[in-house]
Amino acid sequence: MDVLDSVRRAVRHYPGGVEAVAARLGKSPSTLEKELRAAPQYKLGAVDAAEIAAMCVELGSDHGVEYPTRVAEAVGGMLVLLPRGNADGDAVTGQALAQLMREFADLVTAATSADADGQISKNEIDDVRAKWAALVADGQGLMRHLDAKHQRTMERWNAPAAGKGGAA
Numbered sequence: 001m002d003v004l005d006s007v008r009r010a011v012r013h014y015p016g017g018v019e020a021v022a023a024r025l026g027k028s029p030s031t032l033e034k035e036l037r038a039a040p041q042y043k044l045g046a047v048d049a050a051e052i053a054a055m056c057v058e059l060g061s062d063h064g065v066e067y068p069t070r071v072a073e074a075v076g077g078m079l080v081l082l083p084r085g086n087a088d089g090d091a092v093t094g095q096a097l098a099q100l101m102r103e104f105a106d107l108v109t110a111a112t113s114a115d116a117d118g119q120i121s122k123n124e125i126d127d128v129r130a131k132w133a134a135l136v137a138d139g140q141g142l143m144r145h146l147d148a149k150h151q152r153t154m155e156r157w158n159a160p161a162a163g164k165g166g167a168a
Contacts, residue, residue, distance in 0.1 A: 006066035107131040
């Protein structure tokens with residue numbers, strides 16, 4: 001899928017489709033439709049494409065991250081999504097760590113299986129890359145959670161003791 005295809009798909013799956021997205025962008029549905037199909041004299045701008053992606057992410061659509069993912073891939077990068085919070089509040093659970101271990105095992109299995117015949121196909125490298133991205137994203141989420149908890153711990157230790165000091 002190319003970059004423009006990813007935006008087309010996001011718009012197609014957005015509730016209300018082209019009409020709803022065009023209204024949010026402040027343009028006519030016919031103009032947006034022409035931009036999406038790359039009609040002569042019409043081009044979809046990067047800012048509009050990013051806004052469409054943000055609208056889809058806001059709704060929780062699976063298609064919202066396709067555009068930034070394609071852009072990252074075009075420059076040899078990888079999109080890593082930021083976590084949206086820890087479901088159990090404050091604790092780093094054994095379940096979260098077990099999930100990281102499963103993802104690591106999936107990555108190792110995919111990489112060794114792909115290389116078993118001494119050749120790596122496009123599908124194999126794409127599979128390994130996707131597993132690596134999932135592992136990195138979840139690992140970064142874990143570290144952000146631990147860093148935030150560390151900050152809260154340090155604030156408690158560094159907070160002035162109640163009732164001590166102050167004006168005389």
